[in-house]
Amino acid sequence: MAFHRASKAKPKSARSRILLLAAAVTAIALLFLFSSLLSTTVSKANLLQRRQQQPFEKYLYWGTRIDCPGKHCGSCEGLGHQESSLRCALEEALFLGRTFVMPSRMCINPIHNKKGILHHSTNASSEELWDASSCAMDSLYDTELMSDTVPVILDNSKEWYRVLSTSMKLGARGVAHVEGVSRFELKENSRYSDLLLINRTASPLSWFMECKDRNNRSAIMLPYSFLPSMAAGKLRDAAEKIKALLGDYDAIHVRRGDKIKTRKDRFGVARSLHPHLDRDTRPEFMLCRIAKWVPPGRTLFIASNERTPGFFSPLSARYRLAYSSNYSHILDPLIENNYQLFMIERLIMMGGKTFIRTFKEDETDLSLTDDPKKNTKLWQIPVYNVDETC
Structure with missing residues (x-):
């Protein structure tokens, strides 16, 4: 009997130890899980508390359209001009630590749009005419990506209507309409810095005139490449597909068209603001x-605004040439206007092993011409003789 009882006790003791070990492991696991959940809950609560403690966001508004109010309300400049103005406004928002209220549409200059402006009735209202000659800003730019650097909202968003409603309720503490006030005063003077909304009336010439100190390199908060890199997702995707098909390539931007126009002086002599540009952008000189x-x-x-068929063909004697038109199967279903097309071309050019611009944007840039890009107002006789030998 003793043996029989002993034989029963041993298995019972072993089972107890196993059960005890399993229970301990389970308890540790539950404790770890509870600790993780508690930590997550506390972190979320702290984050929510910090957000609640932070003051409401503040906003900067420059107008319903780029360069408007101003002399360009009734006209429309090209993409580059408008981007200079938009970048200036974004820089001020960044400087002031405010969310920029961006126009929801950008006007399209018909000179730069081979697809043309939509046909419209002569009886159309001004708003209908504006819609027909403009495109949605978010069809050009990725506002979410842009907001990683400078927070932006569009002026047709629910958030903007909420801001307007709140500013009216706050009265004098809600909004200030300012003109001729420097950004430094807007930031340092509590009369402006504590307000929910600053409604800025920029230079009547162009928005970018508010950034006249851009010649001071230390004053530049957003590089020239900022807006080109903020292209809408579908435009970036198209550029990536074309870059993959191109493989290892170089890129060149050839600005002709409007830039090589001449006018005659009182003696009938043709003159140009860029006297070497027509020569420097011809294939034989480019080679x-x-x-x-x-x-x-x-x-x-x-990439070029030159419309003469086969104009760049002489370059094929030395290089394998590629144009955006070679990838119409990617672009045609996507492109609605030439602004979108150029934004894709610009991304492709930026991805080239070597990128040659028409004009220099920075001192380190490679360029086809040494003529300055900025309008010098000096009309000169075009030069066609060769300055150097290859």
Whole structure:
């Protein structure tokens, strides 16, 4: 009997130890899980508390349209001009630590749009005419991506209507309409800095005139490349597809068209603001200029506003040429206007191993011409003789 009882006790003791071990493991696991949940809950509560403690966001508004109010309300400048103005407004919002209220549409200059402006009735209202000659801002730019650097909302968003409603309720503490006030005063003077909304009337010439100190490099808060890199997602996707098809390539932007126009002086002599540009952007001169930067046999992607068929064909003697028109199967279903097309081309050019611009934006840029990009107001006789030998 003793043996029989002993044989029963041993298994019972072993089972107890196993059960005890399992219970301990389970308890530890539950404790760890509870601790994690508690930590997460506390973190979320702290985050919510911090958000509740933070003051409400403050906003900066420059107008319903880029360069409007101002002399361009009834006209429309090109994409580059409008981007200069938009970048200026974004820089001020960044400087002031405010959310920028961005126009929800951008006007399209018909000169830069080969697809043309939509046909409209002569009886159309001013708003209908505006809609027909403009495009949605979010069809050009990724506002969420932009907000990682400078918070932005569109002026047709629910948030903007909420801001307007709140500012009216706050009265004098809600909004100030300012004109001729420097950004430094807007930031340092509590009369402005504590307000929910600053309604800025920018320079009547152009918005970018508020950033006249851009020649001071330390004053530049957003580089020239900022807005090009903020292209809408579908435009970036199209550019990536084309870049993948191009493989290893170089890129060149050739600005002709409006930039090579001349006018005659009182003696009937043709003059130009960019006297060397017409010469420097012709294929025979381009071959000489870019030879030191682009070896023979390379794929060369060309973006240009030159409309003469086959104009750049002489370059094919040394390079494999590619244009956006070679990828119409990607672009045609997507492109609604030339602003979108150029934004895609710009992304492609920025992705080239070597990128040659028409004009220099920075001192380190490679360029086809040494003429300054900025309008000098000095009309000169165009130059066509060769300054250097290849």
